[in-house]
Amino acid sequence: MIKAVTGTRDILPTDIPKWKYLESIIKSVFTLYNYKEIRTPVFEETSLFARGIGEATDIVSKEMYTFLDRSGESLTLRPEMTAGVVRAFIEHSLDKKQNLSKLYYVSPMFRQERPQAGRLRQFHQFGAEAIGSYDPLLDAEMIIMAYEIFKALGLKNLLVKINSLGVPASREDYKKKLAEYLQPYFDKLSNESKKRFETNILRIFDSKEAEDQKIMKDAPLLIDHLDDESLSHFAKVKQVLTSAQIPFEIDAMLVRGLDYYTNTTFEIVSGSVGSQSALCGGGRYNGLVKELGGDDVPGVGFAAGMERILLACENEKSFSLNDETVDLYLVVIEKELGNYAYQTAVELRRKGLIVDMDYLGRSVKAQMREANKLNTGFVLFIGGEEYAKGELVLKNMKDGNQKSFPKDDLEKIFSSIKEN
Numbered sequence: 001m002i003k004a005v006t007g008t009r010d011i012l013p014t015d016i017p018k019w020k021y022l023e024s025i026i027k028s029v030f031t032l033y034n035y036k037e038i039r040t041p042v043f044e045e046t047s048l049f050a051r052g053i054g055e056a057t058d059i060v061s062k063e064m065y066t067f068l069d070r071s072g073e074s075l076t077l078r079p080e081m082t083a084g085v086v087r088a089f090i091e092h093s094l095d096k097k098q099n100l101s102k103l104y105y106v107s108p109m110f111r112q113e114r115p116q117a118g119r120l121r122q123f124h125q126f127g128a129e130a131i132g133s134y135d136p137l138l139d140a141e142m143i144i145m146a147y148e149i150f151k152a153l154g155l156k157n158l159l160v161k162i163n164s165l166g167v168p169a170s171r172e173d174y175k176k177k178l179a180e181y182l183q184p185y186f187d188k189l190s191n192e193s194k195k196r197f198e199t200n201i202l203r204i205f206d207s208k209e210a211e212d213q214k215i216m217k218d219a220p221l222l223i224d225h226l227d228d229e230s231l232s233h234f235a236k237v238k239q240v241l242t243s244a245q246i247p248f249e250i251d252a253m254l255v256r257g258l259d260y261y262t263n264t265t266f267e268i269v270s271g272s273v274g275s276q277s278a279l280c281g282g283g284r285y286n287g288l289v290k291e292l293g294g295d296d297v298p299g300v301g302f303a304a305g306m307e308r309i310l311l312a313c314e315n316e317k318s319f320s321l322n323d324e325t326v327d328l329y330l331v332v333i334e335k336e337l338g339n340y341a342y343q344t345a346v347e348l349r350r351k352g353l354i355v356d357m358d359y360l361g362r363s364v365k366a367q368m369r370e371a372n373k374l375n376t377g378f379v380l381f382i383g384g385e386e387y388a389k390g391e392l393v394l395k396n397m398k399d400g401n402q403k404s405f406p407k408d409d410l411e412k413i414f415s416s417i418k419e420n
């Protein structure tokens with residue numbers, strides 16, 4: 001038997017209502033902040049991600065689904081959305097149409113990671129990008145929007161962590177200090193961290209190895225080496241979050257080790273989902289548009305993992321949805337009336353009712369069982385004495401009341417169901 005590929009998951013009809021609910025909240029919050037939806041292709045030229053995410057990152061060096069197509073071009077299934085959005089921003093000169101582009105997306109992403117709870121190979125993210133302004137209000141806005149979405153879902157066990165990476169110049173000075181500090185411990189570092197020492201020294205802070213963590217505990221922190229402008233940018237972000245009543249913590253170890261990341265970085269973690277606890281992450285990327293061939297335009301954004309969010313909602317029982325049901329079930333009493341019943345169903349559906357009926361040639365008793373199982377509001381009987389008299393009997397399944405209607409007056413049947 002062929003099974004779904006490791007790390008991919010079917011979203012079955014029973015799961016769809018919670019996905020739709022999550023999507024409706026995402027859309028409503030982004031709409032309130034006047035972000036417009038963007039949809040970009042699922043695959044892009046590989047070089048976009050190599051440049052846009054960075055060769056030294058785990059995503060690019062280990063996790064991308066990269067393949068040569070039949071004409072020999074190297075393509076990659078997108079592992080995240082920012083690079084594609086920025087490419088579209090440049091390609092369509094969105095900045096000529098609007099000085100500030102406020103964009104959001106909801107899309108599947110692909111990374112060849114080791115699957116575990118909350119970590120998949122095809123997963124879904126929503127997120128936002130604001131491209132065109134240096135204003136720290138927008139850094140705070142990303143955090144506020146993510147937080148509002150989580151709150152609207154009823155999530156409680158949340159922690160907002162923020163940090164500032166400053167600008168590349170001050171960061172370069174700091175990296176030298178960090179290298180000086182780490183030099184004497186170099187031999188004790190894990191192999192991964194030894195590699196990062198050369199390629200991306202800040203990322204040693206991300207190491208999960210106990211020995212690395214022990215060494216990094218006393219390392220100099222970037223936050224203590226920021227330039228004045230970055231400090232005042234960060235102060236403004238904190239002030240806006242405080243007045244918006246978003247609780248946050250400074251996490252000086254929260255780094256994103258890429259050159260075009262600037263100023264704010266943040267993560268919102270949940271205490272309800274186990275080790276893969278980050279529900280979302282983001283930050284400012286003033287160097288990215290230029291890196292990808294556009295003008296020197298600043299940007300800020302975040303991405304949130306939808307499977308993880310739904311897992312947190314489930315573990316916290318943060319919301320419950322009513323079962324989806326049908327308005328009307330047609331019970332066919334005489335088999336030869338099947339076509340007539342079907343036509344009736346089509347007409348009532350055209351009026352806007354959710355209607356279902358039997359397609360399996362079941363007995364009347366079995367059809368009633370099915371109607372009960374579907375938790376239908378009403379049953380319409382097609383056949384029997386009433387039908388011979390030119391009538392259809394409508395049964396209200398909540399109170400058991402039955403009422404007859406002339407069979408050619410579907411409008412009356414429709415209004416009677418709608419009134420309830």
Ligand code: AMP
Pocket residue numbers: 080111113118119120121123124125278279280281282303304305306307308
């Ligand atoms: P990132 O793009 O790596 O900053 O991730 C942003 C968010 O996407 C994370 O906080 C997770 O919630 C989610 N995420 C990232 N990778 C995965 C994955 N492999 N499976 C499920 N969710 C993921």
